[in-house]
Amino acid sequence: MSGVPVAGILSGVIGADAPVRLIAYDGSKAGPDGAEVALRISSPRALARLASAPGSLGLARAYVAGEIEVDGDLHTALSALADVTLHSIPRGRQLRLARQLLPVWLRHRVPPPDLEYRPPGRLHSxxxxxxxxxxxxxxxxxxxxxxxxxxxxxxxxxxxxxxxxxxxxxxxxxxxxxxxxxxxxxxxxxxxxxxxxxxxxxxxxxxxxxxxxxxxxxxxxxxxxxxxxxxxxxxxxxxxxxxxxxxxxxxxxxxxxxxxxxxxxxxxxxxxxxxxxxxxxxxxxxxxxxxxxxxxxxxxxxxxxxxxxxxxxxxxxxxxxxxxxxxxxxxxxxxxxxxxxxxxxxxxxxxxxxxxxxxxxxxxxxxxxxxxxxxxxxxxxxxxxxxxxxxxxxxxxxxxxxxxxxxxxxxx
Structure with a gap:
């Protein structure tokens, strides 16, 4: 993925028309300059998480881990990202994103945050x-x-x-x-x-x-x-x-x-x-x-x-x-x-x-x-x-x- 702007990749996840400013660790930017909120991608680990879980779960993992920061009100940001936060992105777009991010995943993959929990045992025992x-x-x-x-x-x-x-x-x-x-x-x-x-x-x-x-x-x-x-x-x-x-x-x-x-x-x-x-x-x-x-x-x-x-x-x-x-x-x-x-x-x-x-x-x-x-x-x-x-x-x-x-x- 050498030479591909990180903000451009993220713009493909949230949609090019989303009223959110994207600012990435590689210096790239996307989205309207006058947006009320901005997402700051501070680490390539955020992209690695998106490669393994395209859509809301990958974004959530990166936010919980502090690899994505939100400038402005979080509710306002989620409202602007409603197609991602309330509905899964289409499967085809998920697969394209995963293929695009495969190189960064191989270099920067990390386990999910420790706070992710699945209780053991029989369901509802x-x-x-x-x-x-x-x-x-x-x-x-x-x-x-x-x-x-x-x-x-x-x-x-x-x-x-x-x-x-x-x-x-x-x-x-x-x-x-x-x-x-x-x-x-x-x-x-x-x-x-x-x-x-x-x-x-x-x-x-x-x-x-x-x-x-x-x-x-x-x-x-x-x-x-x-x-x-x-x-x-x-x-x-x-x-x-x-x-x-x-x-x-x-x-x-x-x-x-x-x-x-x-x-x-x-x-x-x-x-x-x-x-x-x-x-x-x-x-x-x-x-x-x-x-x-x-x-x-x-x-x-x-x-x-x-x-x-x-x-x-x-x-x-x-x-x-x-x-x-x-x-x-x-x-x-x-x-x-x-x-x-x-x-x-x-x-x-x-x-x-x-x-x-x-x-x-x-x-x-x-x-x-x-x-x-x-x-x-x-x-x-x-x-x-x-x-x-x-x-x-x-x-x-x-x-x-x-x-x-x-x-x-x-x-x-």
């Missing part, structure tokens, strides 16, 4: 699920406090107004779930995949509900139990480090699953919804809140960057499939709501929090991990904005005798 959850959620509670803010809520918020703060929006989300579940004092709530216990504590503090949360993350459970004690909610709220499948209690008035379904896997969904159905009393309600595909995908593969760096073994399904499986498990579906735009706003807030604490975050988790999070949140925000992914809440009920639902004629 209990042991593998524990490893996958620990990889993402047991990073550092301090790091999550910086990114998520005081609510420590790592799920889509619900913004009551356009100028609402993240904390107001997370409180509104918890209250929305509580309203859909019709929580009242004395009721019993099971929150599966409860994270740091936000919904558990909201149900106890605001509605007098006896709430049990379970999570596979030891860090989350320890933080949540300490916070429950600090707030004086120990008589009503509890978070256990436990697989949801090992909950022995039943007869709950309500079950909330906020951000767990993405980790379950398609083959396990019937058992998952069947298990939650069995935990409810007659007329008990389930609120399932999860990220979904906007339509039935042509391939089952999650984005390779997300699956290898962020959510190992994560699987997203279209809304219709989830509703069908809920129905087949016995639930009557009463309400559905798409909060796609709210998740884009949530991610924008998390991204701003990370930037505010950037130096401390790098010191806490390392530059590579911090870059993973910066890229993941910016890319996910773009995905929700462009309808590449969605966020749905589905409300179901376990009917009582002769089809009784316990629902009013109107409302939730």
């Amino acid at each position: 209990r042991a593998r699920d524990r490893r996958a959850i620990a990889h993402h959620y047991d990073v550092s509670n301090r790091f999550y406090e910086w990114v998520l803010g005081p609510s420590m809520t790592y799920t889509c918020a619900c913004f009551p107004t356009a100028d609402a703060t993240l904390e107001q929006a997370q409180a509104a989300k918890h209250e929305l779930v509580a309203a859909k579940l019709a929580l009242k004092p004395g009721m019993r709530l099971l929150d599966v995949g409860c994270g740091w216990g936000g919904m558990v504590m909201h149900a106890a503090a605001e509605h007098g509900v006896r709430a049990l949360g379970v999570t596979l993350s030891r860090n989350q459970a320890q933080w949540a139990q300490a916070e429950i004690a600090r707030r004086g909610l120990g008589d009503l709220a509890e978070v256990r480090h436990l697989d949801y499948r090992d909950v022995t209690e039943d007869g709950f008035d309500a079950v909330s699953s906020i951000g767990l379904t993405e980790h379950i896997g398609k083959a396990q969904l019937p058992r998952y919804f069947g298990f939650l159905y069995g935990k409810l009393r007659p007329e008990g309600r389930l609120l399932n809140h999860c990220i979904t595909q906007p339509r039935t995908p042509l391939t089952r593969r999650l984005d390779p960057f997300i699956s290898r760096y962020v959510f190992p073994d994560g699987q997203l399904e279209p809304l219709g499939h989830l509703v069908s499986v809920m129905n087949d498990a016995g639930f009557e579906v009463r309400h559905e709501e798409n909060l796609r735009e709210h998740y884009a706003r949530t991610l924008a807030c998390w991204g701003a929090n990370l930037e505010e604490h950037w130096e401390a975050a790098v010191a806490e988790v390392g530059p590579g991990q911090a870059r993973v999070w910066r890229l993941y949140m910016a890319a996910s925000r773009l995905g929700f904005e462009r309808d590449n992914i969605q966020l749905h809440q589905v409300l179901g009920v376990k009917l009582g005798e002769q089809g009784s639902s316990g629902f009013p004629l109107r409302g939730w």
Whole structure:
């Protein structure tokens, strides 16, 4: 590839019309001079990564490793590169790029960054699920406090107004779930995949509900139990480090699953919804809140960057499939709501929090991990904005005798 400008090669990857300035280590440049953002390719290792993984994964590896820098806002850069970041580049172009970069790959090839992770074991076995959850959620509670803010809520918020703060929006989300579940004092709530216990504590503090949360993350459970004690909610709220499948209690008035379904896997969904159905009393309600595909995908593969760096073994399904499986498990579906735009706003807030604490975050988790999070949140925000992914809440009920639902004629 001697004599071929590096910026010209990269221009072929992202598209000649992309509004991004390319500046390469060999002095070559491409793209409009007045572009709002620029990519700086600082090492030939970045090209070697593109040779082995043309498209978004190769670019992500180079960014995580610090071989590509972004001048300007990362979300703006990804928006300009949407054809690469949201959709795979055509196979023919991938093959041409790989052939063109073969010489540089032979000289500068390196293994993927150490942060790339594929958990061992049988897919969605209990042991593998524990490893996958620990990889993402047991990073550092301090790091999550910086990114998520005081609510420590790592799920889509619900913004009551356009100028609402993240904390107001997370409180509104918890209250929305509580309203859909019709929580009242004395009721019993099971929150599966409860994270740091936000919904558990909201149900106890605001509605007098006896709430049990379970999570596979030891860090989350320890933080949540300490916070429950600090707030004086120990008589009503509890978070256990436990697989949801090992909950022995039943007869709950309500079950909330906020951000767990993405980790379950398609083959396990019937058992998952069947298990939650069995935990409810007659007329008990389930609120399932999860990220979904906007339509039935042509391939089952999650984005390779997300699956290898962020959510190992994560699987997203279209809304219709989830509703069908809920129905087949016995639930009557009463309400559905798409909060796609709210998740884009949530991610924008998390991204701003990370930037505010950037130096401390790098010191806490390392530059590579911090870059993973910066890229993941910016890319996910773009995905929700462009309808590449969605966020749905589905409300179901376990009917009582002769089809009784316990629902009013109107409302939730």
